[in-house]
Amino acid sequence: xxxxxxxxxxxxxxxxxxxxxxxxxxxxxxxxxxxxxxxxxxxxxxxxxxxxxxxxxxxxxxxxxxxxxxxxxxxxxxxxxxxxxxxxxxxxxxxxxxxxxxxxxxxxxxxxxxxxxxxxxxxxxxxxxxxxxxxxxxxxxxxxxxxxxxxxxxxxxxxxxxxxxxxxxxxxxxxxxxxxxxxxxxxxxxxxxxxxxxxxxxxxxxxxxxxxxxxxxxxxxxxxxxxxxxxxxxxxxxxxxxxxxxxxxxxxxxxxxxxxxxxxxxxxxxxxxxxxxxxxxxxxxxxxxxxxxxxxxxxxxxxxxxxxxxxxxxxxxxxxxxxxxxxxxxxxxxxxxxxxxxxxxxxxxxxxxxxxxxxxxxxxxxxxxxxxxxxxxxxxxxxxxxxxxxxxxxxxxxxxxxxxxxxxxxxxxxxxxxxxxxxxxxxxxxxxxxxxxxxxxxxxxxxxxxxxxxxxx
Amino acid sequence: xxxxxxxxxxxxxxxxxxxxxxxxxxxxxxxxxxxxxxxxxxxxxxxxxxxxxxxxxxxxxxxxxxxxxxxxxxxxxxxxxxxxxxxxxxxxxxxxxxxxxxxxxxxxxxxxxxxxxxxxxxxxxxxxxxxxxxxxxxxxxxxxxxxxxxxxxxxxxxxxxxxxxxxxxxxxxxxxxxxxxxxxxxxxxxxxxxxxxxxxxxxxxxxxxxxxxxxxxxxxxxxxxxxxxxxxxxxxxxxxxxxxxxxxxxxxxxxxxxxxxxxxxxxxxxxxxxxxxxxxxxxxxxxxxxxxxxxxxxxxxxxxxxxxxxxxxxxxxxxxxxxxxxxxxxxxxxxxxxxxxxxxxxxxxxxxxxxxxx
Numbered sequence: 001x002x003x004x005x006x007x008x009x010x011x012x013x014x015x016x017x018x019x020x021x022x023x024x025x026x027x028x029x030x031x032x033x034x035x036x037x038x039x040x041x042x043x044x045x046x047x048x049x050x051x052x053x054x055x056x057x058x059x060x061x062x063x064x065x066x067x068x069x070x071x072x073x074x075x076x077x078x079x080x081x082x083x084x085x086x087x088x089x090x091x092x093x094x095x096x097x098x099x100x101x102x103x104x105x106x107x108x109x110x111x112x113x114x115x116x117x118x119x120x121x122x123x124x125x126x127x128x129x130x131x132x133x134x135x136x137x138x139x140x141x142x143x144x145x146x147x148x149x150x151x152x153x154x155x156x157x158x159x160x161x162x163x164x165x166x167x168x169x170x171x172x173x174x175x176x177x178x179x180x181x182x183x184x185x186x187x188x189x190x191x192x193x194x195x196x197x198x199x200x201x202x203x204x205x206x207x208x209x210x211x212x213x214x215x216x217x218x219x220x221x222x223x224x225x226x227x228x229x230x231x232x233x234x235x236x237x238x239x240x241x242x243x244x245x246x247x248x249x250x251x252x253x254x255x256x257x258x259x260x261x262x263x264x265x266x267x268x269x270x271x272x273x274x275x276x277x278x279x280x281x282x283x284x285x286x287x288x289x290x291x292x293x294x295x296x297x298x299x300x301x302x303x304x305x306x307x308x309x310x311x312x313x314x315x316x317x318x319x320x321x322x323x324x325x326x327x328x329x330x331x332x333x334x335x336x337x338x339x340x341x342x343x344x345x346x347x348x349x350x351x352x353x354x355x356x357x358x359x360x361x362x363x364x365x366x367x368x369x370x371x372x373x374x375x376x377x378x379x380x381x382x383x384x385x386x387x388x389x390x391x392x393x394x395x396x397x398x399x400x401x402x403x404x405x406x407x408x409x410x411x412x413x414x415x416x417x418x419x420x421x422x423x424x425x426x427x428x429x430x431x432x433x434x435x436x437x438x439x440x441x442x443x444x445x446x447x448x449x450x451x452x453x454x455x456x457x
Numbered sequence: 458x459x460x461x462x463x464x465x466x467x468x469x470x471x472x473x474x475x476x477x478x479x480x481x482x483x484x485x486x487x488x489x490x491x492x493x494x495x496x497x498x499x500x501x502x503x504x505x506x507x508x509x510x511x512x513x514x515x516x517x518x519x520x521x522x523x524x525x526x527x528x529x530x531x532x533x534x535x536x537x538x539x540x541x542x543x544x545x546x547x548x549x550x551x552x553x554x555x556x557x558x559x560x561x562x563x564x565x566x567x568x569x570x571x572x573x574x575x576x577x578x579x580x581x582x583x584x585x586x587x588x589x590x591x592x593x594x595x596x597x598x599x600x601x602x603x604x605x606x607x608x609x610x611x612x613x614x615x616x617x618x619x620x621x622x623x624x625x626x627x628x629x630x631x632x633x634x635x636x637x638x639x640x641x642x643x644x645x646x647x648x649x650x651x652x653x654x655x656x657x658x659x660x661x662x663x664x665x666x667x668x669x670x671x672x673x674x675x676x677x678x679x680x681x682x683x684x685x686x687x688x689x690x691x692x693x694x695x696x697x698x699x700x701x702x703x704x705x706x707x708x709x710x711x712x713x714x715x716x717x718x719x720x721x722x723x724x725x726x727x728x729x730x731x732x733x734x735x736x737x738x739x740x741x742x743x744x745x746x747x748x749x750x751x752x753x754x755x756x757x758x759x760x761x762x763x764x765x766x767x768x769x770x771x772x773x774x775x776x777x778x779x780x781x782x783x784x785x786x787x788x789x790x791x792x793x794x795x796x797x798x799x800x801x802x803x804x805x806x807x808x809x810x811x812x813x814x815x
Contacts (some may be wrong), residue, residue, distance in 0.1 A: 021663070030465075033465055037468060037469045040472070040473065041473055041475065041476040044473055044480070045476040048479065048480025048483070049480070049483070052480055052483055052484035054526070054549050056526075056528060056529075059548075060549075103465060104465040104469065105459075105461060105465065110538050298551075324778075375786035385483075386479075386480075388549075388551070389526075389551035
């Protein structure tokens with residue numbers, strides 16, 4: 001992050017100035033391309049390892065790199081420090097994007113139908129609910145949750161899932177414009193967009209007046225995500241690819257360091273129920289995962305693994321009810337107890353922001369519980385990605401398993417309590433009455449106590 | 458095409474080729490250093506497919522290179538009728554070994570780790586062929602097992618009708634040796650008769666009429682004890698603990714860890730059609746297991762069981778297995794000496810032969 005040094009009087013890292021002073025890490029397309037090429041090669045390796053490598057998860061690159069290394073790094077590094085910085089280097093949309101824009105760098109002959117994402121899928125109505133993209137993402141995340149126990153331990157299934165995702169993303173790129181898969185279907189995208197708002201980095205315009213006067217809107221035209229950077233309210237939709245910075249003819253877009261969780265504080269023009277639901281589903285999921293994988297209920301864990309069995313059906317129903325209904329319902333109930341509301345959906349959306357620090361803390365605490373213990377698998381599988389007894393880099397035999405049995409619970413408790421305090425602040429600021437704030441805080445306290453019980457015991 | 462675009466494409470292409478090549482190399486079975494043919498053998502619980510190779514073919518005198526791993530739980534690789542120590546196979550870890558068979562024939566490899574209820578189904582064959590065409594004929598002329606020569610029905614119940622009131626003691630019976638008729642001390646008598654048969658025969662001897670029933674049982678215990686030795690019993694104890702105790706239990710009660718919760722084997726049910734009553738009683742899993750022929754074995758400490766069985770009969774059961782139970786066949790795994798030691802060891806569960814042998 002050293003290139004983002006900020007001087008106090010100047011929040012903009014890259015001031016409008018001579019091109020020779022421009023940081024090539026941002027203004028050149030090469031660094032991002034190289035990073036994406038490497039992650040894509042890694043993705044191919046992961047799929048091949050999943051399909052053809054050892055069936056023993058702990059010896060397979062696909063399991064260790066996707067579900068231990070990447071999943072941990074995403075939650076502990078990429079999102080808290082860089083927002084959607086993973087999305088900037090994610091290989092999944094790249095083949096489709098390169099083909100549809102006619103080259104690795106923009107400017108080639110465009111291929112594909114370039115259709116708009118169908119309105120029925122983004123703005124369709126289901127009863128009172130407006131079906132925005134994140135509804136699909138919530139559903140996708142719940143689906144991942146249902147099969148997680150098996151996917152997380154079965155290399156071949158992980159391989160097929162990843163292959164399926166990249167093929168789907170590729171196909172969508174040929175039919176629809178922009179990042180159709182990322183924006184509307186990627187379940188991780190919903191998760192990332194939600195918690196990216198905590199990150200101490202943002203891409204924003206410097207002077208909105210300049211944009212208002214600029215008719216071409218080059219930034220919007222070139223944004224792979226279809227985001228209009230001038231209109232960004234928070235980090236959620238921004239994929240951090242920095243293309244807008246590169247193409248702005250007025251050099252009016254910059255990447256800034258900022259305080260943690262700035263988006264949580266800033267008041268928003270609008271709030272969306274689907275985002276509130278996504279935040280609640282994420283909260284429900286992290287609690288359910290903690291209960292299944294770390295909780296004291298062996299029967300529950302066994303049921304989660306027996307996909308298709310009667311026990312699993314019960315587990316699946318329970319999981320969906322818990323994450324999709326119980327946790328959101330509890331929040332709705334406490335909101336209501338906090339005082340009368342005019343329109344329920346609107347209030348849910350309006351008072352949902354305190355859920356973000358709470359959820360982020362829960363996810364980080366959950367990740368800590370397995371990350372350090374399992375990181376010891378990372379070096380060995382680097383040397384032996386397919387679990388065939390290779391030792392490519394001499395690290396196959398490295399045994400490094402730090403004893404985190406003491407530090408881990410302390411860290412988890414600290415993160416959870418920190419999240420609760422942060423949530424409490426956000427609740428005081430967002431809530432219309434002190435009573436409402438109190439009830440939102442009670443909700444946070446209940447979730448935190450439950451997480452403390454599940455993780456720390 | 459512009460130069461940067463071209464460079465970028467070449468860079469991308471090379472990276473993807475490298476990743477793809479790694480996959481292709483890994484997908485080719487038995488890739489690895491070393492010369493000669495390497496067989497890759499994956500050990501899996503029978504529910505997951507068992508050994509990845511059923512049969513490994515080899516030539517006599519020529520080495521077989523094996524690369525082995527386990528795909529699920531701890532297994533081990535052992536070869537029947539061989540002194541070679543088993544190789545433990547841990548999930549995801551690779552073990553390499555080289556085998557050489559001097560004699561043509563069929564060898565059995567098997568798992569010695571109790572990996573699950575169907576552990577004993579983990580068997581495979583190493584088929585060693587040789588120049589020698591006589592081998593097959595030789596095998597044919599090998600002596601038939603006694604149970605076939607005697608035409609014993611291994612599947613029929615063989616419970617003793619008469620059982621001793623107290624556990625027979627070979628130590629007490631030793632004193633009676635001088636009074637026993639010659640046939641009673643003959644090895645052939647031991648092999649072909651159950652303790653009960655011998656007891657009944659002795660009971661008809663006028664010379665032994667003064668002995669009470671219990672004393673006569675002690676004599677029978679001594680007759681059985683004479684046929685083994687401390688060394689044999691020690692060896693058999695090891696074999697029993699490794700191979701039999703999983704089901705038969707350490708104390709022979711038929712309560713081993715692998716048969717916990719399974720219905721007790723009832724010889725009367727063998728070959729009966731439709732186990733409806735049993736199936737209804739059992740849950741889904743247990744039903745599946747009982748359909749696979751799994752049941753808890755009989756209790757060796759119940760004198761009815763072993764006192765009614767001759768060594769020839771027990772040998773038959775060991776050699777052939779089956780009987781409508783989950784009993785594996787041990788013919789290709791135990792040597793004749795091992796089989797003999799093991800049979801003598803089994804009778805200890807019904808008669809106190811141990812002390813006398815020591």
